[in-house]
Structures are given as structure tokens and as C-alpha cells.
Amino acid sequence: xxQLGLNDQNPGTWSGRESSDSGTYIESRSPVDGALIGSVSIxxxxxxxxxxxxxxxxxxxxxxxxAPKRGEIVRQYGEKLREHKDALGKLVSYxxxxxxxxxxxxxxxxxxxxxFAVGLSRQLYGxxxxxxxxxxxxxxxxxxxxxxxxxxxxxxxxxxxxxxxxIALVCGDVVIWKPSEKTxxxxxxxxxxxxxxxxxxxxxxxxxxxxxxxxxVGEYMTKDPRVPLISATGSIRxxxxxxxxxxxxxxxxxxxxxxxxxxxVTPSADLNIVLTGALFGAVGTCGQRCTxxxxxxxxxxxxxxxxxxxxxxxxxxxxxxPLDPAVHVGPLIDQDAVRTYxxxxxxxxxxxxxxxxxxxxxxxxGYESGCYVKPCIAExxxxxxxxxxxxxxxxxxxxxxxxxxxxxxxxxxxxxGLSSAIMTRDLMEAERFLSTNGSDCGIANVNIGTxxxxxGGAFGGEKETGGGRESGSDAWKAYMRRQTNTxxxxxxxxxxxxxKFDF
Numbered sequence: 001x002x003q004l005g006l007n008d009q010n011p012g013t014w015s016g017r018e019s020s021d022s023g024t025y026i027e028s029r030s031p032v033d034g035a036l037i038g039s040v041s042i043x044x045x046x047x048x049x050x051x052x053x054x055x056x057x058x059x060x061x062x063x064x065x066x067a068p069k070r071g072e073i074v075r076q077y078g079e080k081l082r083e084h085k086d087a088l089g090k091l092v093s094y095x096x097x098x099x100x101x102x103x104x105x106x107x108x109x110x111x112x113x114x115x116f117a118v119g120l121s122r123q124l125y126g127x128x129x130x131x132x133x134x135x136x137x138x139x140x141x142x143x144x145x146x147x148x149x150x151x152x153x154x155x156x157x158x159x160x161x162x163x164x165x166x167i168a169l170v171c172g173d174v175v176i177w178k179p180s181e182k183t184x185x186x187x188x189x190x191x192x193x194x195x196x197x198x199x200x201x202x203x204x205x206x207x208x209x210x211x212x213x214x215x216x217v218g219e220y221m222t223k224d225p226r227v228p229l230i231s232a233t234g235s236i237r238x239x240x241x242x243x244x245x246x247x248x249x250x251x252x253x254x255x256x257x258x259x260x261x262x263x264x265v266t267p268s269a270d271l272n273i274v275l276t277g278a279l280f281g282a283v284g285t286c287g288q289r290c291t292x293x294x295x296x297x298x299x300x301x302x303x304x305x306x307x308x309x310x311x312x313x314x315x316x317x318x319x320x321x322p323l324d325p326a327v328h329v330g331p332l333i334d335q336d337a338v339r340t341y342x343x344x345x346x347x348x349x350x351x352x353x354x355x356x357x358x359x360x361x362x363x364x365x366g367y368e369s370g371c372y373v374k375p376c377i378a379e380x381x382x383x384x385x386x387x388x389x390x391x392x393x394x395x396x397x398x399x400x401x402x403x404x405x406x407x408x409x410x411x412x413x414x415x416x417g418l419s420s421a422i423m424t425r426d427l428m429e430a431e432r433f434l435s436t437n438g439s440d441c442g443i444a445n446v447n448i449g450t451x452x453x454x455x456g457g458a459f460g461g462e463k464e465t466g467g468g469r470e471s472g473s474d475a476w477k478a479y480m481r482r483q484t485n486t487x488x489x490x491x492x493x494x495x496x497x498x499x500k501f502d503f
Contacts, residue, residue, distance in 0.1 A: 061322050163459070167475065255277070341373050342361070440462060453471075
């Protein structure tokens with residue numbers, strides 16, 4: 001705790017620094033064992049306005065720092081993350097409940113996006129266009145927006161913020177982060193590390209700030225015209241609220257919402273790849289990834305074989321303390337999530353679904369938090385409402401198909417459009433899946449699962465997933481404003497349609 005700048009007695013405060021104290025607190029309890037880790041004071045409206053004021057002042061400085069110099073600050077943050085990877089990864093695992101390997105992996109994603117952003121800081125390019133007017137030059141350039149508000153979800157308590165923040169920072173923006181109230185301590189740790197880098201370089205700390213609280217604190221940002229861009233990750237329900245609030249003030253929103261991701265398994269598929277990709281995709285992070293594999297659409301000729309092999313693989317899963325490297329599946333985030341999981345099982349039974357692998361709550365010594373559940377497999381039809389909805393839990397739906405066109409229609413036949421995959425050794429099937437008439441998702445993979453993404457590619461989805469793109473490729477443009485410039489270096493000013501004035 002100490003090396004992350006968290007006090008042992010109250011991890012929610014800044015060590016040796018003036019801390020916010022509204023008198024009301026968020027308690028962070030680990031889903032691993034139910035223990036109270038620490039408390040973080042809820043940001044008041046007055047404190048929020050003070051942070052926004054500091055951010056506005058910092059922006060006046062930060063936007064004038066040359067982009068490669070901004071990249072240097074991000075590079076140093078990446079180095080600090082390397083130093084603290086072990087401790088921060090353990091905090092992520094303990095506060096959120098994902099496996100230790102995934103906790104370390106999430107911090108590695110932060111390091112990777114820092115590296116990407118450093119290179120990007122020297123490539124914030126525009127275009128040059130030929131003007132239709134003689135002795136004129138046209139080009140476009142990109143300028144910083146201002147304050148970027150980042151609202152992140154509990155399932156990736158540090159990585160998703162960094163995908164947004166590191167790119168926004170090299171673009172010249174400043175960042176205010178509203179983390180999930182379910183994982184507030186991770187944000188405190190990340191902020192303390194970043195503020196140390198800023199102090200070491202004599203950069204205003206207002207460049208990066210954190211506000212903590214429930215949805216009311218998030219509303220401060222979504223309704224605030226001083227925050228031109230809101231990047232929000234969470235449920236579709238949350239995204240509708242955020243999108244409407246930001247649109248009402250004609251602001252910008254970047255939305256990363258729910259997924260209902262499917263893998264199509266064709267007769268030519270390598271079943272070893274299928275089992276590995278589907279298993280990790282379905283049970284990793286206990287089914288609490290936006291890219292979790294929720295549907296397995298299997299050709300009828302190999303359906304029974306795939307079902308049996310997958311059921312056998314599920315029987316070998318170890319459920320327990322995620323800090324134990326031998327454990328595959330940790331807990332759900334809290335008991336509300338468990339109730340949602342159990343309600344989904346009841347709905348599956350009510351519509352006539354059959355379970356190839358039964359679900360339920362795991363009880364007994366070591367499971368006292370009440371947050372551990374069994375990953376399960378259900379045989380269903382794609383049109384069932386429970387299948388159409390995203391349940392943030394380790395429930396995998398098995399669906400049968402005959403023709404590839406039918407499988408693609410099933411894959412696309414849900415409201416969400418984040419990640420998708422096909423398992424095949426047939427080149428024509430792979431190309432068909434990736435064509436205009438194929439997957440309608442923002443991510444489409446061949447012979448890898450739906451879960452996870454490299455930071456070099458733009459991440460995001462279509463339809464009710466929100467349409468946002470963050471992280472790699474040219475996603476940086478979302479954090480900047482475009483400006484078209486025309487320069488007249490002649491001694492005349494030609495007017496449209498030959499209009500002339502006589503003076």
C-alpha cells in the first residue's frame with residue numbers, strides 16, 4: 001500500500017498530501033473475501049468545481065507544451081508503472097476480483113498504451129489539400145480540446161482510463177477521471193503515481209485529477225459545458241443517460257458500452273483453438289469483460305463434439321482466490337452481480353433452455369464473500385430475450401447453425417456490436433466473415449477469441465455498443481478538434497462565383 005501512495009489505515013487518502021474530506025465515504029470491499037480495504041471520500045460539488053478550475057488553469061499551460069515533451073511525461077509515467085506493476089496488479093486483482101495474471105496484465109496494458117502514446121506524440125499529423133484558387137494553400141491541423149472527462153467501469157479499473165488519458169494527454173488535453181465506485185482505490189493509486197511524475201517535472205497537478213462518488217458525481221461532468229468530451233465505459237443503460245446529457249449541451253461523447261460477443265465455429269475449425277479461445281473468452285474475469293464470449297454458434301455437424309469437449313474443460317476450472325496463480329476464475333464484483341447471475345439462470349430455465357454445464361453459487365470455506373459462482377453453459381435459441389441481453393457473468397450460450405450465412409445472421413442478430421470471431425481453416429469462410437456482408441461488429445477476428453484487444457488497434461463497437469473508438473490507430477482524433485486553414489499568399493482575394501466589388 002505504501003509504495004502506491006496509499007495510507008495503510010485509510011488507503012483512500014493521499015499520503016502526506018491535502019486530501020478531500022466530504023464527510024461521506026465510499027467503502028471498498030474486496031469480493032475475494034469481503035474485507036474492507038479502505039474508504040474514499042465522495043467528491044462534493046464544491047470540490048468538483050475546484051478541481052475543474054485547477055484543470056482549466058493547467059490546460060492553459062499544458063496545451064502549449066510541445067507534444068513530444070508531453071510524450072516525455074507519459075513515458076516517465078510508464079516507467080513508474082513498470083516499477084509498481086507487481087503491487088498495482090495485486091491491488092487490481094484484490095479490489096476487482098480478477099485473476100492475478102489478469103491484474104498484472106491490466107497494468108501491462110497501461111504500460112503499453114504509454115509506449116504507444118509516446119510515439120504518437122510525434123505523429124499528430126494533418127493533411128494538405130490543393131486549393132481551387134491560385135496562390136492559396138489549404139491544410140488542416142488538430143488542436144487540443146480542453147478537459148476530457150473519463151468515466152470508467154469496475155471491470156478494468158485502471159486500463160480503460162489509461163487508454164483514454166494517455167492519448168488525451170499527448171494531444172494536449174487535461175483529464176478528470178470518475179472511476180467506478182466499486183473500485184475507487186485503484187484510481188487513487190494511479191493518481192498518486194502520476195502526480196509524483198508531474199511534481200518531479202514541475203508540471204501543474206491539475207493536468208490529471210480524480211473525482212469519486214456515485215452517478216451524481218458523474219452527472220457533474222456529463223452536464224458540465226466546461227468538459228467538451230466525455231469518454232464513458234459501462235452498460236448500455238448508463239450510456240444512454242450519458243449520451244443524452246452530453247448531447248443536450250452539444251458536447252461530445254465517446255461511448256464504450258455493452259457487448260454480446262459470439263464465436264462462430266465451422267466444421268473446418270481446429271478444435272484445440274476453439275476450446276482455448278472459447279474457454280478463456282467465456283470465463284476470464286468471471287465473465288465480466290465487455291468482450292467476454294457470450295455466444296458460441298456451432299455448426300450442427302460438430303455441435304455435440306464441441307459441447308462435450310467444452311463441458312469437460314469446464315470441469316477442470318479452479319474457482320477461488322484470484323491471488324492464487326493456480327486459480328482460473330475469481331469472484332463476481334459483488335452480491336448484486338450474483339443476484340443478476342442467478343436471475344439469468346432462472347430466465348434460461350423459464351424459456352426452456354437446457355444446461356450442458358450447471359451454474360450456481362459456490363459455497364464453503366474460502367467462499368465466504370458470497371461472490372463466487374460457477375461458470376455454466378446453456379443450450380438456447382438466439383432470439384430468447386435473455387440471450388439478447390448482456391448478463392455480466394460467466395454464462396456461455398450454445399447455439400446451433402447449418403449454413404454460414406445463417407451463422408453470420410445469428411452473430412449479428414443482437415442489439416450490441418462489439419467483438420466477434422470465426423474459427424475456420426477455410427479461407428473463403430474467413431473472408432466472407434470479414435466482408436461487408438459479414439460481422440457487423442467493431443472487432444472481427446479469425447481463429448482467436450472475442451476477448452481482449454491489442455492497444456495498437458482502435459477499440460470499440462457499433463449499434464448499442466455506442467460507436468466510440470479509443471486506444472490505437474487514429475482514435476486520437478476523438479480527443480482533438482480539427483481546424484481547416486487557408487492561406488492566401490497573392491495580392492488579390494478572389495471571391496466565390498466571380499463576385500467583384502468596385503472601390
